[in-house]
Amino acid sequence: MFIDKAKIYLKAGDGGDGKISFRREKYIPNGGPDGGDGGSGGSIIFVADSSMRTLMDFRYKRKHAAANGQTGGANNCYGKSGENLYIKVPVGTIIYDEQSKRALGDLRHEGQELLAAKGGRGGKGNAQFATSTRQAPRFAQPGEKGEEIWVELELKLIADVGLVGFPNVGKSTLLSVVSAARPKIANYHFTTLSPNLGVVELDPSRSFVMADIPGLIEGAHEGVGLGHDFLRHIERTKVIIHVLDASGIEGRDPIEDFRKINNELKLYSPRLASKPQVIACNKMDIPGSDKNFERVKLFLSGEGYDIFPVSGATKMGIRPMLDRVYNILETMEDEEEIVEVDKDLLYHKYTDAKEFTIKMENEIYVIEGPLAERLLASVNMDDSDSVKYFQRVIRKRGIVDELKSMGINDGDTVKMGNIEFEYYD
The missing domain is CATH 3.30.300.350 (GTP-binding protein OBG, C-terminal domain)
Structure with missing residues (x-):
């Protein structure tokens, strides 16, 4: 099951208490203070892991706690610090503060880390409070509490190319013939209910990642149908392959489909609608598709689109289309961050700017x-x-x-x- 949203509770470890202790030996009955400091509590750190594909693990385990620091010991022994808790999440995961709904981090690269909940500092033992005028302090400092926070995780797929189109236009079939991915394929709407990723390898030195994303319908920008669950996953693609059913066997007009889908993209995000698009007129193996293909070419002439007649069933025209997509990718620079991370919010969580x-x-x-x-x-x-x-x-x-x-x-x-x-x- 593909899970791309989760809400979890984080509890960093508490710091260990400082120790109240006095040196007691056979010939030193009234020795000075020797209470050690407590250990720091463990922090909770998110790590982006490319081997993970969904947030499924967080559906069953919603509470995560790091280890507490140990209490200081006698003879100026420090307490052991609690181990940090590292939580693996898929690459492309955004971490939001549940209360403010602001993004704390956007983990877009393998191995990228985010400190989400900081462990409490260990308390000072009574040996730390000894002075020339206070030689036998009978108090110590307790450890600080570790941070507690509810966070929301949201996964946005990291793919170079996204396949978009109405349900049942052949997106899953295209992905299956150009990569090793094996999405579910059947002749009914919304066969694909969750995104699928595949690596398209043109030759040993040329490859890219393609995502087959659930079909779009009118009103998706307002959450209708799969709505935002669909649109979220194409925000980070660089190029869009717009798949049209040139056969028209389901009674839909490919030109009208093109208009509707681009309108949904524009209403959801003008930035998303401005991404380069390659038009794939699919199902060209079906008789009568030629007429619709010529209509699409005439309608889009002069608008700068690359239009390819293809067939997922026979693999006709697919290689030239993929070569063109790769060439477009080669000319594009890496995009800026999409998510605005509130670094101030994250920073101020760890400061003592106002402790009372x-x-x-x-x-x-x-x-x-x-x-x-x-x-x-x-x-x-x-x-x-x-x-x-x-x-x-x-x-x-x-x-x-x-x-x-x-x-x-x-x-x-x-x-x-x-x-x-x-x-x-």
């Missing part, structure tokens, strides 16, 4: 945010050294300055988590 907020509730200044949570977890309010450390941190990290800017006065109440205290400058 302060708001007023019933004349109480309430401090919230990651910094407040980490600070509370590391402070022992029954230990004077720990309290002094707490006071220094809230000044150093700008909490006191922001309280002053909000008009706090001596004696006002401040709340952080479940702790309330009176403010004095």
